[in-house]
Amino acid sequence: MFxxxxxxxxxxxxxxxxxxxxxxxxxxxxxxxRGSGASERPLxxxxxxxxxxxxxxxxxxxxxxxxxxxxxxxxxxxxAATYASTFPSHVDLLILxxxxxxxPAVMGVWMDALKSTQPAAFASEQSSDAGKALAAVDPKxxxx
Amino acid sequence: MxxxxxxxxxxxxxxxSVARLEEGQKRLEERQTKLETKVELLAVRVDSLWSxxxxxGCGVIAVSAIWxxxxxxxxxxxxxxxxxxxxxxxxxxxxxxxxxxSQDIKPHRVPSRRPxxxxx
Numbered sequence: 084m085f086x087x088x089x090x091x092x093x094x095x096x097x098x099x100x101x102x103x104x105x106x107x108x109x110x111x112x113x114x115x116x117r118g119s120g121a122s123e124r125p126l127x128x129x130x131x132x133x134x135x136x137x138x139x140x141x142x143x144x145x146x147x148x149x150x151x152x153x154x155x156x157x158x159x160x161x162x163a164a165t166y167a168s169t170f171p172s173h174v175d176l177l178i179l180x181x182x183x184x185x186x187p188a189v190m191g192v193w194m195d196a197l198k199s200t201q202p203a204a205f206a207s208e209q210s211s212d213a214g215k216a217l218a219a220v221d222p223k224x225x226x227x
Numbered sequence: 228m229x230x231x232x233x234x235x236x237x238x239x240x241x242x243x244s245v246a247r248l249e250e251g252q253k254r255l256e257e258r259q260t261k262l263e264t265k266v267e268l269l270a271v272r273v274d275s276l277w278s279x280x281x282x283x284g285c286g287v288i289a290v291s292a293i294w295x296x297x298x299x300x301x302x303x304x305x306x307x308x309x310x311x312x313x314x315x316x317x318x319x320x321x322x323x324x325x326x327x328x329s330q331d332i333k334p335h336r337v338p339s340r341r342p343x344x345x346x347x
Contacts, residue, residue, distance in 0.1 A: 094326075094327065098312060098327055102312075106329040110328070110329060111328070111329055112326055112327070112328050113312075113326060113327040113328075114324060114325075114326040115324065115325045115326065116324075117322050117324060120325060121314070121325035122322070122323060122324045122325045123322050123323040123324075124322075125320075125321070125322045126321070134320070137319065137320060138319045138320070138322065138324050140319075141317060141318075141319030141320065141324070142317050142319065142324060142326055145317040145319075
């Protein structure tokens, strides 16, 4: 099961490129994460990794598959790792491709980079929802 | 007497005409000679262009073109045909999640009705 990066991207590009080669050897499922691509945005605005891992689990159940192989690219790696740690009995293998498994640390690095390179834009975004969400991220939060 | 004079004048005009024609013919021959010289020079140039360097260059270009065509054909043969990927939806915790599968995967359970739309 392919989990795309972003967050906020979609599975299209992988689906139409590397996915075609993968499909020659194994069944592949491409999921658009909640709030991304063709999937809906949740009313609850719950975009936590746990919620996304629960989406993966819901899809696994819907497919009627006992075990899956999450293939997480970039941010999808964080979702895949969260899923593997939450539902280890349903994971056959875990594939992380250029994965950002420690998202809080990654967000911290992004924030530092934004502060230093775009200080005015960073300051102006502090009052926005995105700015508040970024400010709430604790880089010291352990990885899942 | 006047008739003889007319004949002389006529002969004189004919002589001048013949002289002009000969002069014109001479110019034409000169021009022809020049053109022939130019054609010969051009032939020499074309001949010099078709030197061994040119032949090698054309050979390299031909081999490159054939190699490129071969590579393109090999790439086209190895590229998988775009599979028919089917989109499905599943509702998890009230959120409609879209996913795609290759055609040979059939979802175990598909929502029978359109799920409640989430507020965008």
